[in-house]
Amino acid sequence: MATIKDVAKLAGVSVATVSRYLSGASKLTTSTEAKVKGAIETLSYRPNIMARSLSQSRSDMLMVLVSGVSSPFISNLLSAFSKPASARGYKVLLAETSMDQKIEATYIEALRSRLADGFVQLSAHLHPEMLDKKHTIPFVNVCECLPEATYPTVQIDDKRAAKQITEFLISLGHREIACLVGLYNDQYRSPVTVKRLDGFRDALDGNDIEFHAEWMLQGDYTTDSGVQAAQTIAEMKQRPTAVFCASDTMAIGLIRGLANLGINVPDDISVTGFDDIEMAKYTVPSLTTIRQPVEKIANAAINNLIDIIEEKAHVRQHVTIEHELILRGSTRRL
Amino acid sequence: MATIKDVAKLAGVSVATVSRYLSGASKLTTSTEAKVKGAIETLSYRPNIMARSLSQSRSDMLMVLVSGVSSPFISNLLSAFSKPASARGYKVLLAETSMDQKIEATYIEALRSRLADGFVQLSAHLHPEMLDKKHTIPFVNVCECLPEATYPTVQIDDKRAAKQITEFLISLGHREIACLVGLYNDQYRSPVTVKRLDGFRDALDGNDIEFHAEWMLQGDYTTDSGVQAAQTIAEMKQRPTAVFCASDTMAIGLIRGLANLGINVPDDISVTGFDDIEMAKYTVPSLTTIRQPVEKIANAAINNLIDIIEEKAHVRQHVTIEHELILRGSTRRL
DNA sequence: CTGAAAGCGCTTACAG
DNA sequence: CTGAAAGCGCTTACAG
Numbered sequence: 118m119a120t121i122k123d124v125a126k127l128a129g130v131s132v133a134t135v136s137r138y139l140s141g142a143s144k145l146t147t148s149t150e151a152k153v154k155g156a157i158e159t160l161s162y163r164p165n166i167m168a169r170s171l172s173q174s175r176s177d178m179l180m181v182l183v184s185g186v187s188s189p190f191i192s193n194l195l196s197a198f199s200k201p202a203s204a205r206g207y208k209v210l211l212a213e214t215s216m217d218q219k220i221e222a223t224y225i226e227a228l229r230s231r232l233a234d235g236f237v238q239l240s241a242h243l244h245p246e247m248l249d250k251k252h253t254i255p256f257v258n259v260c261e262c263l264p265e266a267t268y269p270t271v272q273i274d275d276k277r278a279a280k281q282i283t284e285f286l287i288s289l290g291h292r293e294i295a296c297l298v299g300l301y302n303d304q305y306r307s308p309v310t311v312k313r314l315d316g317f318r319d320a321l322d323g324n325d326i327e328f329h330a331e332w333m334l335q336g337d338y339t340t341d342s343g344v345q346a347a348q349t350i351a352e353m354k355q356r357p358t359a360v361f362c363a364s365d366t367m368a369i370g371l372i373r374g375l376a377n378l379g380i381n382v383p384d385d386i387s388v389t390g391f392d393d394i395e396m397a398k399y400t401v402p403s404l405t406t407i408r409q410p411v412e413k414i415a416n417a418a419i420n421n422l423i424d425i426i427e428e429k430a431h432v433r434q435h436v437t438i439e440h441e442l443i444l445r446g447s448t449r450r451l
Numbered sequence: 452m453a454t455i456k457d458v459a460k461l462a463g464v465s466v467a468t469v470s471r472y473l474s475g476a477s478k479l480t481t482s483t484e485a486k487v488k489g490a491i492e493t494l495s496y497r498p499n500i501m502a503r504s505l506s507q508s509r510s511d512m513l514m515v516l517v518s519g520v521s522s523p524f525i526s527n528l529l530s531a532f533s534k535p536a537s538a539r540g541y542k543v544l545l546a547e548t549s550m551d552q553k554i555e556a557t558y559i560e561a562l563r564s565r566l567a568d569g570f571v572q573l574s575a576h577l578h579p580e581m582l583d584k585k586h587t588i589p590f591v592n593v594c595e596c597l598p599e600a601t602y603p604t605v606q607i608d609d610k611r612a613a614k615q616i617t618e619f620l621i622s623l624g625h626r627e628i629a630c631l632v633g634l635y636n637d638q639y640r641s642p643v644t645v646k647r648l649d650g651f652r653d654a655l656d657g658n659d660i661e662f663h664a665e666w667m668l669q670g671d672y673t674t675d676s677g678v679q680a681a682q683t684i685a686e687m688k689q690r691p692t693a694v695f696c697a698s699d700t701m702a703i704g705l706i707r708g709l710a711n712l713g714i715n716v717p718d719d720i721s722v723t724g725f726d727d728i729e730m731a732k733y734t735v736p737s738l739t740t741i742r743q744p745v746e747k748i749a750n751a752a753i754n755n756l757i758d759i760i761e762e763k764a765h766v767r768q769h770v771t772i773e774h775e776l777i778l779r780g781s782t783r784r785l
Numbered sequence: 786c787t788g789a790a791a792g793c794g795c796t797t798a799c800a801g
Numbered sequence: 802c803t804g805a806a807a808g809c810g811c812t813t814a815c816a817g
Contacts, residue, residue, distance in 0.1 A: 118565075120810055131788045136812060146786065161583070166564040167505045168810035172793045176501070185530055186545070187729075192526040196519055199549045208557050211520070211545035215533045223542050230500040230794095231452075249495070340733050373733040395521075399674050399707040401735050454794055465804045470796060480802065502794035506809050564810095 119160035128156035139164055170231070179209045179422060180233035182224060184216050184240055188338065189366065189394040190409065191239065194260070197415030198237065205423050207234070228254055235426045237418050241308045243268075255425040259418045260409075263308050269425065269432065271418045273440040275309055278407045279316025279361070280323075281442055282389050285405070286359045287324050290451035291387060294321070295332035295357035297346045297367050302335075313363045313391065332357055336367045343370020344377075350386070351378045358386060358451055365390035365397045365406055372400060372447065387448040393441075402446030413438045453494035462490035473498055504565070513543045513756060514567035516558060518550050518574055522672065523700065523728040524743065525573065528594070531749030532571065539757050541568070562588055569760045571752050575642045577602075589759040593752045594743075597642050603759065603766065605752045607774040609643055612741045613650025613695070614657075615776055616723050619739070620693045621658050624785035625721060628655070629666035629691035631680045631701050636669075647697045647725065666691055670701045677704020678711075684720070685712045692720060692785055699724035699731045699740055706734060706781065717783040727777055736780030747772045 121139075125132040130149055137143045138153040145153070156162070170176040179202055186192050195211060202209045210233060214221040225244045228236055235255035238247075241263050247253055248268070262270040286294055296317050299310035314333075321328050334349055336342030343366065350356060350371075362368035368390035372382045382388050382402060390397055390406035397404040417436045424432045455473075459466040464483055471477040472487040479487070490496070504510040513536055520526050529545060536543045544567065548555040559578045562570055569589035572581075575597050581587055582602075596604040620628055630651050633644035648667075655662050668683055670676030677700065684690060684705075696702035702724035706716045716722050716736060724731055727742035751770045758766045 122810080132811080133788060133790095133813080134786085137787085140812080144786070149787080161580075163560060163563045165505070165810050166561055166566055167501050167510070168793090169564075169812075170793095171499070171501045171505055171795085172810080172812045174793070186520055187523075187526045187530045189521075189523065189526075192521045192523075196521045196547065196549065199547055199554050200551070203551065203554045203557070208546070208554075208561065211547065212542070213530065213533055213545065215530065217534070217537065220533050220537045220542075223537070226497060227500055227542065229497040230503075232500055246495075340729060344733070369730070369733055373735065376735060395674060396703070396730060399678070399703055401707065401710060456794080466795080467797080467804060467806095468802085471803085474796080478802070483802080499794050502809090503796075504809095505811085506794080506796045508809070 118165075119162040121162075121164065123160055124153065124156045124162050127160060128152040174231065175234050176231060177207050178233040179207050179419065180224070180228060180236040181209055181211045182214065182221075182236055182238050182240075183211065184214050186211070186213050189396060190364070190392040190411075193394065194239075194411045194415060197412045198419055201416045201419040202423075205420070207419075207423060209419075235422045237422060255422060257418050257422045257425070259414060261307055261309050264312075266435075269421055269434050269436075271414055271421060271436040271438065273409050273414070273438050275312035276316035276319070278440040278442075279313040279363075279391070280320045281316075282391070282405070282407055283317050283320035283361050284324070285442060285444075286361065286387060286389060286448065287320060287326070289359075289387065289448060291359040292324075292326050293355075293357045294326070294359045294361060295329075295334060295350065296361045296363070297334045297336050297343065297371060298363040299338055300335055301333075310363060317361050336363075336370075338364045338366055340366045340370035340373075343367035343372075344374035345370075347371050347374025347378060347380070350375070351380060356386070359448070360386060360388050362389060363391050365392045365394045365404055368404055368406070368447070369396065369400050372402070383447050383449040387451075389448060393443055397443075397445070400447075404443075405445045405448040406443050408441040408443050410438060410441070452499075453496040455496075455498065457494055458487065458490045458496050461494060462486040508565065509568050510565060511541050512567040513541050513753070514558070514562060514570040515543055515545045516548065516555075516570055516572050516574075517545065518548050520545070520547050523730060524698070524726040524745075527728065528573075528745045528749060531746045532753055535750045535753040536757070539754070541753075541757060543753075569756045571756060589756060591752050591756045591759070593748060595641055595643050598646075600769075603755055603768050603770075605748055605755060605770040605772065607743050607748070607772050609646035610650035610653070612774040612776075613647040613697075613725070614654045615650075616725070616739070616741050617651050617654035617695050618658070619776060619778075620695065620721060620723060620782065621654060621660070623693075623721065623782060625693040626658075626660050627666075627689075627691045628660070628693045628695060629663075629668060629684065630695045630697070631668045631670050631677065631705060632697040633672055634669055635667075644697060651695050670697075670704075672698045672700055674700045674704035674707075677701035677706075678708035679704075681705050681708025681712060681714070684709070685714060690720070693782070694720060694722050696723060697725050699726045699728045699738055702738055702740070702781070703730065703734050706736070717781050721782040721785075723782060727775075731777075731779070734781075738777075739779045739782040740777050742775040742777050744772060744775070
């Protein structure tokens, strides 16, 4: 690999001049400019970004920390980060931890040593080092955020969305409504699960509908867990007439599981999803769900993050993105 | 941020000693070790990986270049890279180009200046700079590979897999078989599309079945394009009894589209997919398809890449991973 | 407009 | 076992 020194030598100028040519900030004589340009081309020289980052102490990179990329909602969200970052001169690097503590730790190390100028965190579990004020690096927490977060967040109003779609079910005449949420026990409950369950219960309360504990099913946001929930519902002495699911993936599994057991959606049971993944349009029946606008979420996250990095004045601490209720075929009037 | 100098000063030793403590390679006195350890802790020091990479001219990072992460098959594959990399002490950084030339160029720049020690390329379109022997950096091309590739590749035998699943349709008595592949014209045809189509045609040829050009439908691997193909099939004067699809996503769209038009799968038409994404089990009907084992592909790719980087002797140039025919509900005997 | 030199935060022979 | 010093490839005041 050719270095800036090689270029300088070949062009017959100093490395400082080459550096200036590269940055484009200062003016050069037309002749020196031509010499440098020629040397760069014949050597097919590319600056070493590690060296550049080291001397500038910034890398123009943003990292996105995520535990897994295979959920459809997450992967759609991930797709939306590059464009807004690129528009402001930053690259984005996705780091997926596969739920592995060690792997996550290596990314945190990388972050602490300034591999990136800042990061987007897609889970609520923030590494303690990041919260330590002494050496925190800029970040914004997206989608899975603790309600008491004292750092920047971007998310939809999960509670309100859950309440809204549940109220829609109620408006169709349903009063026997089960819910299928994520894990919810003393060991583990994600912020999103808590908020969506809260919204669900709020809707029930507001309509004088009793909450049946036995109708609260727990999954893990996978389609498989939806299939399992179908089994549980089929075995109930008293079945609900509708099920609020905290994700499309679980709703899809639920519908499929119910179908296998001879229970039809929406004729026998109405089902709602959450997220509006692409597949939600194509399942049979298609899903009534809440759309989370991934582009808007990603744009807000990236722009906020860059504002923080560049210390702009107008940084918004907590950003709420509007969701949308999408009506399709998985729900019907009772 | 504390630097190695700060640690050295606080511990009362030289920076070299701190560096040695960090690398763990050389032995230190128990007392100096304790002093350094203490200093690192009180300063909560973390080495700057940019500086380290610069002086070692390696970063222990691997980059995965991908045009988009939202296809289910791709996102599953991406999830599988971290573990094998981590096992050998490397981090993986995913870089998604969103099909944007400029964004891709910035990643290529980063690569050329050694942001990573090597990369995995998930598309056949290799940046010319990477093929230029003068300054190539280690990489392996995965899944979408040109047949004439002179660089390391890892993939299944797409042609054989396509042939096999088509022969399965034929064994069920089908002879009127359409296919739904990716774009295939003079402007653009991906290697995978070409190979799967070849395999399909081979199976037809081997069974004296004529290939009908009008039964060759083109999509773009999205579910939407499958839905559109359904429309085309419905309008045909003579309809096929089976359709070979080059991806599960297109097959799912096709089935959904046919259902909307009152055409039942598999009763009226049998449909096969390709990839075996998670959703393939949950569609109605579930998909008969070819499974591409993503973990094996990712393992082979990462280990091969690291072998190349570390200049191991046993690097395999072209690796073929075994696929698997999965029989489910979307196909039936004619 | 251009150059010499110091500095970014590490690592690594070379001595001792 | 430990330290002084050079070097990795850039950028950036400071002079001229």
